[in-house]
Amino acid sequence: MADEDLATLGPAAEPRTTPAPRSPDGSGQPQPAVREAGPEGARATSRAARWLPGTLIAGLVLAALNLRPAITSLGALLEEVRVGLGMSGTVAGLLTSVPALCFAAFGLTAPRLARRWGAGTIVCVGMAAIAVGVAVRPFAGGTAGFLAASALALAGIAVSNVLMPVVIKTWFPDRVGSMTGLYSMALALGTSLAAALTVPMTAALGGSWRTGLAVWAALAAVAVVPWLAVVRRRGTAGDAHTGSTAGSATPPVRITSSPTAWALAVFFGLQATAAYITMGWMPQIFRDAGVSAGTAGVLLAVTMVMGVPLSFVLPRLASRMRHQGPLAVVLGVCGLAGYAGLWLAPAAGAWAWALLMGISNCAFPLALTMIGMRSSSSAGVVKLSAFAQCVGYLISIPGPLLVGTLYQHSGGWGLPIALMAGLMVPQIVVGVLAGRDRRIEDET
Helix, strand or coil: CCHHHCCCCHHHHCCCEECCCCCCCCCCCCCCCEECCCHHHHHHHHHHHHHHHHHHHHHHHHHHHCCCHHHHHHHHCHHHHHHHHCCCHHHHHHHCCHHHHHHHHHHCCHHHHHHHHCHHHHHHHHHHHHHHHHHHHHHCCHHHHHHHHHHHHHHHHHHHHHHHHHHHHHHCCCCHHHHHHHHHHHHHHHHHHHHHHHHHHHHHCCCCHHHHHHCCHHHHHHHHHHHHHHHHHHHCCCCCCCCCCCCCCCCCCCHHHCHHHHHHHHHHHHHHHHHHHHHHHHHHHHHHCCCCHHHHHHHHHHHHHCHHHHHHHHHHHHHCCCCCHHHHHHHHHHHHHHHHHHHHCCCCCHHHHHHHHHHHCCHHHHHHHHHHHCCCCHHHHHHHHHHHHHHHHHHHCHHHHHHHHHHHHHCCCHHHHHHHHHHHHHHHHHHHHHCCCCCHHHHC
């Protein structure tokens, strides 16, 4: 996929412009392009260039806040939803695997959609899909309608997941670390807020699980606004396939031929597996060790909240390093230490294990940062992002189910925890491989 084929936003899509100059202060923000149409056009472009970066940052943060509440709010009310819709236990259990499956399936469409319509347009549509899906699903009538509306919301999340690194790489090429950190922090914050606030908000709004789930659609609706402004800006620029990047095509990237792409995909999948297992089973591990249900929930919240500050700091640190492998090792060792604690003394050191698992789960923002750094072009990033996330989410599907099966048949947590620790070892290995200072274009 050539750079000009990726219909991204802004100066690259301006008709009849010269290339936008680099910011003299090194900020990496796009500077006003110079129109050839005269002073009036130049003034209009200058005004747009002043507000557009700020609008993009607001859109980035709001989009990130919406990429998990549709999932974690359902987890908080899953029992009420199951009873209210008359779901079988099997169907309710499958709901926990549907997000990863949808992320893999719908994420594959993101590069083609971005090439045709532009990354910003697809993110805007994705936010609208989340808003509609989350608002409709509690009232869709029956399990089939609930699943269909959930799939719509998850489709919006999936394409936005893939395209966020592209937006960052395109508009903030010199600030990949800091902008990925901001995005990751907002994503972790949205995850934590939905997990912590869904139940009390449901009670405050009358106790109906339908209202408690639907209320999160308002946040997604707000996220549509800045992206509409960005899309409108792009729409006034004429044909998205013309512009200053015409004629600057790069050779096509054959993503499946890149060892770094495969290492990143496996790393992404194993870290997602660890995260889903942690979110799904860690409270039960503590409860079986004698910790109260309320405290077990708080411990999970602590694990998730750890991602908020670390998701901001870690990408900034990673972007300053030529090799991100040492960070993958540190995060993996924290995970191994946390699993060892859960096996040896789950109740006695519960708070320490929760903190260690929270640190280990920050492999997610590290993976996002490496996606932005392992390609030299926006076209390469969108392919790498789609490949790594789609393959990674497919890898992550069996993990939580396998842990549940081992727990059920063994009657304890020895074997499941051994599996979790065993998976952390290859995660460290592929993290080191993915962190090498290479570009997929050089390998393909």
